Amino acid sequence: MLQVNRLQLSYGARLILDNVSFTVAPGEKAGLIGVNGAGKSSMLKIVAGLMESDGGSVSRPRTFGYLSQDIAHEEGTAEQGTVRDFVFNSTGLDTAVQEYESLSLQIANADGNDLEDLLEHFAQAQDSLERLGYYEADARCEELIAGLNIGGMTLDRAVSTLSGGQKTKLALVRLLFQSPELLLLDEPTNFLDVEAAGWLMEFLQDYRGALLIISHDLDLLDRSITKILRLNEFTHQLEEYRGTYSNYLTQTGDAQALLEKTKKQQEREISRLRKTSDRLRRFGATRVSQRRSIDRRIAELESSQPDLPQESRRIKIGFPVRQQSSQLVLMAEQLSKSYGSKEIFNNISFELERGQRLVVVGLNGAGKTTLLKTLLGVTPLNSGEVIMGDRVHVGYYAQENEGLDYENTVLHEASDILPDNIKRVRSILGRFLFNGERVFQKIKTLSGGEKTRLALAKMVLDGPNLLVLDEPTTHLDATSRNIVGEALGDYNGTILTVTHDVEFVRNLKPDSLLLMPEGRIVHYDARYDELLERA
Numbered sequence: 001m002l003q004v005n006r007l008q009l010s011y012g013a014r015l016i017l018d019n020v021s022f023t024v025a026p027g028e029k030a031g032l033i034g035v036n037g038a039g040k041s042s043m044l045k046i047v048a049g050l051m052e053s054d055g056g057s058v059s060r061p062r063t064f065g066y067l068s069q070d071i072a073h074e075e076g077t078a079e080q081g082t083v084r085d086f087v088f089n090s091t092g093l094d095t096a097v098q099e100y101e102s103l104s105l106q107i108a109n110a111d112g113n114d115l116e117d118l119l120e121h122f123a124q125a126q127d128s129l130e131r132l133g134y135y136e137a138d139a140r141c142e143e144l145i146a147g148l149n150i151g152g153m154t155l156d157r158a159v160s161t162l163s164g165g166q167k168t169k170l171a172l173v174r175l176l177f178q179s180p181e182l183l184l185l186d187e188p189t190n191f192l193d194v195e196a197a198g199w200l201m202e203f204l205q206d207y208r209g210a211l212l213i214i215s216h217d218l219d220l221l222d223r224s225i226t227k228i229l230r231l232n233e234f235t236h237q238l239e240e241y242r243g244t245y246s247n248y249l250t251q252t253g254d255a256q257a258l259l260e261k262t263k264k265q266q267e268r269e270i271s272r273l274r275k276t277s278d279r280l281r282r283f284g285a286t287r288v289s290q291r292r293s294i295d296r297r298i299a300e301l302e303s304s305q306p307d308l309p310q311e312s313r314r315i316k317i318g319f320p321v322r323q324q325s326s327q328l329v330l331m332a333e334q335l336s337k338s339y340g341s342k343e344i345f346n347n348i349s350f351e352l353e354r355g356q357r358l359v360v361v362g363l364n365g366a367g368k369t370t371l372l373k374t375l376l377g378v379t380p381l382n383s384g385e386v387i388m389g390d391r392v393h394v395g396y397y398a399q400e401n402e403g404l405d406y407e408n409t410v411l412h413e414a415s416d417i418l419p420d421n422i423k424r425v426r427s428i429l430g431r432f433l434f435n436g437e438r439v440f441q442k443i444k445t446l447s448g449g450e451k452t453r454l455a456l457a458k459m460v461l462d463g464p465n466l467l468v469l470d471e472p473t474t475h476l477d478a479t480s481r482n483i484v485g486e487a488l489g490d491y492n493g494t495i496l497t498v499t500h501d502v503e504f505v506r507n508l509k510p511d512s513l514l515l516m517p518e519g520r521i522v523h524y525d526a527r528y529d530e531l532l533e534r535a
């Protein structure tokens with residue numbers, strides 16, 4: 001049982017958690033929601049024991065496992081050893097196997113005197129293997145790898161040869177393999193394609209342990225969750241709702257509607273009483289006590305008016321183009337790329353014209369990110385050529401915030417783009433909700449959604465005419481996601497983007513899709529939405 005009592009947390013003068021208490025019972029599945037920057041990840045880190053709170057206490061079940069939101073930037077993945085070792089290590093199975101193997105060897109070479117002792121140890125080692133599920137372990141591990149759709153990973157592969165994305169997924173495999181009494185997951189579907197995310201949802205639904213999961217993925221919260229914990233960004237307190245995310249919406253929708261209704265009724269009553277009071281005033285001294293009692297009633301009603309929750313602060317943005325490019329923006333000719341013997345794509349050719357909006361679609365591992373990187377010359381091609389048109393000015397949004405220098409402050413990072421115009425820099429940062437002292441915050445301490453907002457703010461400052469975007473909406477909360485989608489919908493330049501966010505695509509109104517890995521361009525219409533969701 002997880003028991004969290006009266007947590008308190010501030011960053012400097014900023015209050016994040018105020019008296020937060022909750023429990024997650026064995027087998028219970030709780031979804032933690034809240035807007036970007038509310039403090040969800042901070043709270044989960046405290047729960048996982050990786051961060052100190054200013055007050056309060058946490059009592060954890062005997063076994064628990066934690067997956068960070070920014071795992072790509074956190075080391076901790078063993079670089080040595082095989083995938084099998086790394087995964088087995090989560091339960092101590094790797095040492096048990098080593099012990100067993102070394103004992104077998106010793107027994108083979110032992111003389112009579114030691115043998116008895118060794119055999120006894122050997123029997124114990126066998127028991128441990130049994131207890132730790134050694135005989136099913138490979139199969140279980142392979143099942144998890146297949147479920148998360150990790151292409152090209154075998155148990156004997158050295159961890160050091162895996163790509164960043166593969167390592168991230170492997171960390172999740174390891175956690176699920178460990179199968180602790182409590183899973184603490186911070187936006188685990190961000191780096192999964194839709195099929196793998198769907199698999200994870202089902203896995204979590206059937207999971208026997210307890211779960212505390214942060215997600216902006218409403219589908220996931222609808223399927224695997226038995227209660228919703230909402231971190232309120234105004235009160236910094238936690239609200240608890242029984243049931244799934246949809247249940248939460250009805251409950252809070254109802255509560256909000258009820259509040260609004262009460263407020264309206266009270267307002268009507270107040271205005272009626274005011275009129276009466278005014279009328280009585282005309283009678284002068286004769287009606288004074290009557291009037292006073294009515295005024296008192298008005299004051300009472302006014303002070304008991306329910307406070308409607310403020311609407312979350314919204315980002316307000318547009319993406320300006322500083323100078324238009326030539327008509328032909330980009331020409332890709334017979335592009336081929338392989339990593340070692342693994343072919344990613346072969347002989348892809350296409351053109352991009354000014355104002356075109358092209359969405360790149362394909363399953364995980366189909367080479368979408370690689371394609372973008374080769375187009376920009378970040379990753380070399382094996383063959384083929386990319387020709388950029390005249391006056392093309394690229395804005396690149398890299399997956400997992402690769403484009404940000406984590407040691408910089410927000411202001412420093414943004415003013416590098418436009419060093420001579422701090423006023424504009426501050427004003428654009430403000431629209432992305434980096435106000436006041438917040439601009440001096442170190443990037444490595446920003447929340448997931450805030451890092452995305454900063455990367456987008458940099459792009460706005462730069463005024464590019466070709467946007468190359470790799471999953472730009474993953475870390476954003478639902479409101480920001482729509483605002484960014486709409487702003488890009490109004491963008492005047494050319495867009496090439498990877499995404500599987502269907503809502504985002506609707507806002508974007510693309511004209512064509514580029515299907516990977518075959519590299520075919522098709523005309524976009526709504527029929528492709530399902531394909532997008534799967535991609």
Ligand SMILES: Nc1ncnc2c1ncn2[C@@H]1O[C@H](COP(=O)(O)OP(=O)(O)OP(=O)(O)O)[C@@H](O)[C@H]1O
Nearest residue numbers: 011036037038039040041042445446447448449450
């Ligand atoms: N070390 C720190 N110093 C100052 N501020 C910090 C620090 N760490 C986090 N913050 C701020 O605290 C707030 C909460 O951060 P947290 O990462 O917990 O948010 P979150 O709810 O997980 O948001 P998201 O949905 O964007 O991931 C953010 O505004 C963040 O910038």
Ligand SMILES: [Mg+2]
Nearest residue numbers: 041069447448
């Ligand atoms: Mg977070």
